[in-house]
Amino acid sequence: MVSIDDVARRAGVSTATVSRALSGRGPVSAASRERVLLAADELGYVVSSRASSLASGRTGSVGLIVPYLDRWFFSTVLAGASYTLMQHGFDVTLYSITDNADERRNVFTHALRRQRVDGLIVVSLELAATETAALRALGMPVVAMGGKHPQLESLTVDQAGLAAVATQHLIDIGHRHIGHIGAGAEFDTDFQIPSQRRAAVEETVAACTGAHVVHEPGDFTVDGGRAATHRLLETQSPEAPRITGIVADSDEMAIGALLAANDRGLHVPTDLSVIGIDGHPLGEVFGLTTVDQFARQQGMQAAQHVLDRLDPAAALPPHCHERIPELLPTTLVVRQSTTAPRQ
Amino acid sequence: MVSIDDVARRAGVSTATVSRALSGRGPVSAASRERVLLAADELGYVVSSRASSLASGRTGSVGLIVPYLDRWFFSTVLAGASYTLMQHGFDVTLYSITDNADERRNVFTHALRRQRVDGLIVVSLELAATETAALRALGMPVVAMGGKHPQLESLTVDQAGLAAVATQHLIDIGHRHIGHIGAGAEFDTDFQIPSQRRAAVEETVAACTGAHVVHEPGDFTVDGGRAATHRLLETQSPEAPRITGIVADSDEMAIGALLAANDRGLHVPTDLSVIGIDGHPLGEVFGLTTVDQFARQQGMQAAQHVLDRLDPAAALPPHCHERIPELLPTTLVVRQSTTAPRQ
DNA sequence: TTGAAAGCGCTAACAA
DNA sequence: TTGTTAGCGCTTTCAA
Numbered sequence: 001m002v003s004i005d006d007v008a009r010r011a012g013v014s015t016a017t018v019s020r021a022l023s024g025r026g027p028v029s030a031a032s033r034e035r036v037l038l039a040a041d042e043l044g045y046v047v048s049s050r051a052s053s054l055a056s057g058r059t060g061s062v063g064l065i066v067p068y069l070d071r072w073f074f075s076t077v078l079a080g081a082s083y084t085l086m087q088h089g090f091d092v093t094l095y096s097i098t099d100n101a102d103e104r105r106n107v108f109t110h111a112l113r114r115q116r117v118d119g120l121i122v123v124s125l126e127l128a129a130t131e132t133a134a135l136r137a138l139g140m141p142v143v144a145m146g147g148k149h150p151q152l153e154s155l156t157v158d159q160a161g162l163a164a165v166a167t168q169h170l171i172d173i174g175h176r177h178i179g180h181i182g183a184g185a186e187f188d189t190d191f192q193i194p195s196q197r198r199a200a201v202e203e204t205v206a207a208c209t210g211a212h213v214v215h216e217p218g219d220f221t222v223d224g225g226r227a228a229t230h231r232l233l234e235t236q237s238p239e240a241p242r243i244t245g246i247v248a249d250s251d252e253m254a255i256g257a258l259l260a261a262n263d264r265g266l267h268v269p270t271d272l273s274v275i276g277i278d279g280h281p282l283g284e285v286f287g288l289t290t291v292d293q294f295a296r297q298q299g300m301q302a303a304q305h306v307l308d309r310l311d312p313a314a315a316l317p318p319h320c321h322e323r324i325p326e327l328l329p330t331t332l333v334v335r336q337s338t339t340a341p342r343q
Numbered sequence: 344m345v346s347i348d349d350v351a352r353r354a355g356v357s358t359a360t361v362s363r364a365l366s367g368r369g370p371v372s373a374a375s376r377e378r379v380l381l382a383a384d385e386l387g388y389v390v391s392s393r394a395s396s397l398a399s400g401r402t403g404s405v406g407l408i409v410p411y412l413d414r415w416f417f418s419t420v421l422a423g424a425s426y427t428l429m430q431h432g433f434d435v436t437l438y439s440i441t442d443n444a445d446e447r448r449n450v451f452t453h454a455l456r457r458q459r460v461d462g463l464i465v466v467s468l469e470l471a472a473t474e475t476a477a478l479r480a481l482g483m484p485v486v487a488m489g490g491k492h493p494q495l496e497s498l499t500v501d502q503a504g505l506a507a508v509a510t511q512h513l514i515d516i517g518h519r520h521i522g523h524i525g526a527g528a529e530f531d532t533d534f535q536i537p538s539q540r541r542a543a544v545e546e547t548v549a550a551c552t553g554a555h556v557v558h559e560p561g562d563f564t565v566d567g568g569r570a571a572t573h574r575l576l577e578t579q580s581p582e583a584p585r586i587t588g589i590v591a592d593s594d595e596m597a598i599g600a601l602l603a604a605n606d607r608g609l610h611v612p613t614d615l616s617v618i619g620i621d622g623h624p625l626g627e628v629f630g631l632t633t634v635d636q637f638a639r640q641q642g643m644q645a646a647q648h649v650l651d652r653l654d655p656a657a658a659l660p661p662h663c664h665e666r667i668p669e670l671l672p673t674t675l676v677v678r679q680s681t682t683a684p685r686q
Numbered sequence: 687t688t689g690a691a692a693g694c695g696c697t698a699a700c701a702a
Numbered sequence: 703t704t705g706t707t708a709g710c711g712c713t714t715t716c717a718a
Contacts, residue, residue: 016688016715019713019714028687032687046456047712048710049457049458049459051710053694054394055712057713069422070639072413075412075413079412082439083441092439094425094434098429114434116393256628282565359704363703366697368697370703372703391694391696394696396710397697398696398697
């Protein structure tokens, strides 16, 4: 293994100069730098992160704490975050949270405390008070995504706003009898997102039409959305006005709604309009109207915020971009699954 | 930051004993061990991976080299691998490969050489000779997934067999005129999987029916599969026998085929049978017959193999499980998208 | 702008 | 079974 001494010898300088030249920290003459870079290149030398991190206290790595690695939203956020981190020369360490309580605890009490990372991104995970405390005790930058977190810097999407925009779209194009597919309280582990959205749908409809909204849980899967839609359309009493539009809390559930409509011989959008929330790539395939929340960009932004905290000097000045924006942007994407209801 | 000295003092032993007790390496009396564990627990001490890895040469981390973090197959493999690694107390470091050639090169020339991991898993990535050489030069266990790789231990699925099983299923239930949705040569970057499967479909059909197979590329997306199916059914000359069954190289493309059938007013499976390859969760929703290749288990196995290499003593003896099985298992899952063709 | 040298916090050889 | 101690390969003061 070629070491810093080899490089120093070849470049005819001290190891201190090599270190300074390669890290960019501290003064080095242009001539020295050039010879060091050349020597390092010729020898194929790469700084050992083991030794470097012990001596400097910096690891050059950022951790991502993620539940459900194999679900679209999370893997997309992960892709965005890791892209930005790699661009800046950082490595990415993954801490995946499972349903097992012991394993989860172990992440906070042990794994995260091994000094392997310089900063952390918590992806859409509601934290217990002890967990938040554990993160703060690490003494490193932590950015939480997905919901407002009083004790941590958080990057949040306006969950209620998202649901309100989707609902408003249906109302704008003429719908008055709207059904909602969300999730039960068991999904409230993540920042009460289901209940926030549910309330927003209800309020939006109530404010504009005075009508009542029927809710059905769909547990964030295509199949759940399909079943929920069937329940929504079946359980209507004969004298109740027919539901003409459905708001689903995720695109996957909305796709389930499209399948259910097909199952029942209903034509979308003329018999039934459906709008989702997410910006899932499958939405395009199905012509699904949705409110895009830009998952990949969320990951990139979270990464950028951690990087800014790690090197405030390199961060853009505050007037160039909000350091932590109050709320992330979302956009209504109208495709073919929504239209005015039939008279 | 509480250090090993604090623990040693509190437990009334030397730092060497603390190290031995906590790592499980080297002899420690039961009494000493107990006092060390207690002291460490009381102080909330966790070994610094920085210092530990510099001194021992072990990092306690395994790297995963992955393209396309946000695609189902890769994120599922990642979930499986990271699960097994965490179970064994290892951290996971992510190296994501992008289409950018400079960034890709940088992973092999720099990122992987920082001594941050003890072993590596390469997920379905065809490697250039220089890249393979770079990995071997790292001097650590490397397990490659997805295709036979002459220079690396590899965990492979029988790509041709997978396609043959799918094709055989259609033939077994009576189909004679079969179409195939694969991918163009531009997807051959990953171990020639598309061409292997294409050849297998062709040979299976030829051997059993003597018929000719029409191929259309679908680029592994739902939309691509849908378009390919339309082409497949449109371009048939009037006198050619009607295609009654379609083999798709991925479940996502197969779902596209289902959508195309629906577009054209064809009923699946009576007018058209469709079989995919993967075991994608959406397949269940669509009632898709498929050949499951157990992506999550592939990830878990790859992780287990790296762990076995890192600690041969802890590995199961060879007669209990193949250390590197020749081929991973796959299973035909028959659902509702295939049936005998109409007479 | 440079180099000498003292650690960073732990592990492992060695001696007891 | 235990403790002493010399590193592991860098970074960073400090003095020049």
